[in-house]
Every structure is written in C-alpha cells, then in structure tokens.
Amino acid sequence: MQEGESHIAVIGCRKCSRCDNTCPYGALYRVEGFTRVDYSKCTLCMACIKVCPNKALIHID
Structure with missing residues (x-):
C-alpha cells in the first residue's frame, strides 16, 4: 500500500470474528485475536465492512 492510497483500516476491532472468512480474496487474518x-x-470489495457489526472496518479514501 502506498501513502495516500485508498484502503481498509481496522479501528477498534472487538474480536467478534464475524468477518472471518468473509473476504473472497483472503485479505483478512488475525493477530492475537x-x-x-x-x-x-x-x-x-468492501465485503468485510458490510458484515462488521461494530463498524471496526472502515474505508479510507
């Protein structure tokens, strides 16, 4: 990822695991939960954002 590029950020993950296996490209993984x-x-593709009940995954443009 280059500086200034659009990306998905994880802010305040609560370890609910709803996004596990949601990404069709295998871009999500876990570190210490x-x-x-x-x-x-x-x-x-934003699939992870759509399933996160805590809005911990956000698109940064």
Missing part, C-alpha cells in the same frame, strides 16, 4: 488486512490481497 484482532483482525488485520493484507493489503497485497485486498481489492476493496
């Missing part, structure tokens, strides 16, 4: 994004795989 918290969701992280592999930006080399993320296509900004």
Whole structure:
C-alpha cells in the first residue's frame, strides 16, 4: 500500500470474528485475536465492512 492510497483500516476491532472468512480474496487474518488486512490481497470489495457489526472496518479514501 502506498501513502495516500485508498484502503481498509481496522479501528477498534472487538474480536467478534464475524468477518472471518468473509473476504473472497483472503485479505483478512488475525493477530492475537484482532483482525488485520493484507493489503497485497485486498481489492476493496468492501465485503468485510458490510458484515462488521461494530463498524471496526472502515474505508479510507
């Protein structure tokens, strides 16, 4: 990811695991229970944002 590029950010993940296996590109993974994004795989399809009940996944433009 380059500075200034549009991306998905994880802010305040509550470890609910609803986003697990949601990404069709395998861009989500967990570190110590918290969701992280592999930006080399993320296509900004927004599937993860749609399923997050805590609005912890956000699109930054």
